Amino acid sequence: MTLASRIPSRLRLGLCSLLLLTAPAFAAPIPVTATFSILGDLVKQVGGEQVEIHSLVGPDGDAHVYQPSPQDVRTLSQSKLLVSNGLHFEGWLDRLAQASGFKGAQVVASQGIQARAMADDDEEEHDGHGHDADEHHHHDGMDPHAWNDPENVIVYVNNIAQGLSRLDPEHADQYQANADAYVRQIQTLDGEYRPRFAALSAQQRRAITSHDAFGYLAQAYDLSLLAPQGINTEAEASAADVAKLIRQIRQEKIKALFVENISDPRLLEQIARETGVQPGGRLFSDALSAADGQAPDTLSLLRHNLDTLLKAMEQQ
């Protein structure tokens, strides 16, 4: 301010018009809010330098039980674009967006993805008591964890590129180029692992995870993944669920057992003790790891999960 006031007014006017002319080149990055860390990373990959991204639910955080802080609400209200997963993953988002007075554009990253119903079918097959797992279904029977399938990530990335291009048409080409480059990376990854999963026998394709977040991944690579905790980290497991799972591990001699970065490992440890199966490693389901962890970005998250699953499955 003091500097500006010392500049003669005519010159100031000139400077301002100069600034206006060159504005697009030096434009401040577009403030974008993503609901959780994985989406935040995807937006960063597509937007590059042009966006300033803020993720509401950070690394290793659980979006099922997120509570907003005032900073979150403020950043959201100042954002021009809100990127969410959709598929009822962020049940808290509508109220938060309303309360924050957010007026920008919205991108639902999962738009166009064929939503997967929750894995009821295999549960009922093994269920003699006729109990239902409905108490776990807070997502209206829809599985929101679509990002765990690399092919869906491609859809996410393209949706984000379109959203950014609508908001900032001037850089549309760049966004699309970034998205295309990223999609190629994902395709390479997919091409690397698909044949190795295809080589597994039916017996090898089974594993236990601690919450039901890998349905899309299982579908994509034709795996059979079971979970004690149901779809949602909020739901408490019943003794019947745990017993059923233990019986299944024993009967089918499953040896691949995984814990996740966001859920309580103790129940899975108990199951491991009971069945004598050693946990095969940590999977990252709903959140990236911290920057120095094993899955600081989406690509390394996908790679880490595929790699961990494959290694344990090849051994059984």
Place this chain on the structure above:
Amino acid sequence: MLLDWLINPFSEFQFMQRALAGCLALCLSAPPIGVFLMLRRMSLTGDAMSHAILPGAAVGYLVAGLSVEAMTLGGLVAGGLVVVLSGLVSRHTQSGEDSSLAAFYLISMALGVLLISTHGSSVDLLHVLFGSTLALNDAALWLLGGIATITLLGLAWIYRPLVLECLDPDFLASVSRAGSWVHLGFLLLAVLNLIAGFHALGTLMSVGLMILPGAAMRYWTRRLGLLLLGSALLALVACISGLLFSYHLGWPTSPTIILSLGVGYALSLLLGGQGGLLPRLIRRRHLEA
């Protein structure tokens, strides 16, 4: 058939045995504490104290991660501080025990929530802080057994002055100065049992295992010995039936256990010989006739 229904879950699955063992330990220690709380008209204190413990356990988690020892120690320190401070304040100022306890537990809770939200990620802390009935590891079982032992020994040690303090605190004060120490020791035992409840039942509902059995038994007997014994037995029966129903019907475990206790309480309220609704009604008719 019925025997299968009762025994098979426990013989087939280790996690059911562990849940049973943990519940057994908790049933021996928590309900007697609840009986004394009830006699001192402090039943709601259990709930308040459980909230006071929470932040300490959270701090333990933040410092040492998911460690039973750190969370227990943190909870014990926070609960102990709240109990001691509120006890001191109520004995030395005009404030009553209930209001000072409420003040301190609310402060403690606010501090805890603040610490968690500024330092933690948004992992569900309820899941982290609380164990689960179905996932009791060796450390948790040792802890539960230890707490039950300490509680029973402690109660035996302070039994006489504690009973006096419950029934006639003025008389106790006139013959001995042990009253405040006994009171404090008892509250610390209560804190210990609440922590044990968190590990075993996994939720804030653990207070139920402390309070409900005593409240139910009160409708059957006025004798203290029977009250203590009966409440422990009732808690045990409720734990076993809760585990079995959770196993056979696929209900979440800890609410099922507490609801079993709730059924026991409702039946006692209706049928109990000491002030139960039905016997009272019958007696009134009898007098009228």
